[in-house]
Amino acid sequence: MPQIQVTLLKGRPQEEITALGKALTEAAASALAVAPEVVRVSVVECEPTNWFVGGESMAQRRGTGHA
Ligand SMILES: O=C(O)/C=C/C=C(\O)C(=O)O
Numbered sequence: 001m002p003q004i005q006v007t008l009l010k011g012r013p014q015e016e017i018t019a020l021g022k023a024l025t026e027a028a029a030s031a032l033a034v035a036p037e038v039v040r041v042s043v044v045e046c047e048p049t050n051w052f053v054g055g056e057s058m059a060q061r062r063g064t065g066h067a
Contacts, residue, residue: 001038002028009058010045017043 004024008017021041029036048058056066 001040002032002034003040003042004028005042005044007044007046009051010047012045 006020006024021043024041025036025039028034028039028041048062051058053061056064
C-alpha cells in the first residue's frame with residue numbers, strides 16, 4: 001500500500017496537518033488509481049533546533065532573520 005511520510009517544522013495548527021493528510025491521501029489515491037483506504041500518510045514534526053539548512057538550524061535562522 002502507498003505510504004507517504006512528510007516532515008514539517010513543529011508548530012503548525014492541527015487543522016493544517018489534518019488538511020494536508022486528507023489532500024495527500026486524495027492525491028495519491030487519484031494518481032495511483034487506488035482506494036483512499038489503502039493510502040497511509042504520516043506527518044512527522046521536527047523541532048526547529050533539529051532542522052538544518054546549510055549547516056544552520058532553523059531556530060538559528062529564525063533568530064537571524066533568515067527563516
Ligand atoms: O527547509 C526550509 O527551508 C523550510 C522548511 C519549512 C517547513 O518544513 C515547514 O514550514 O514546515
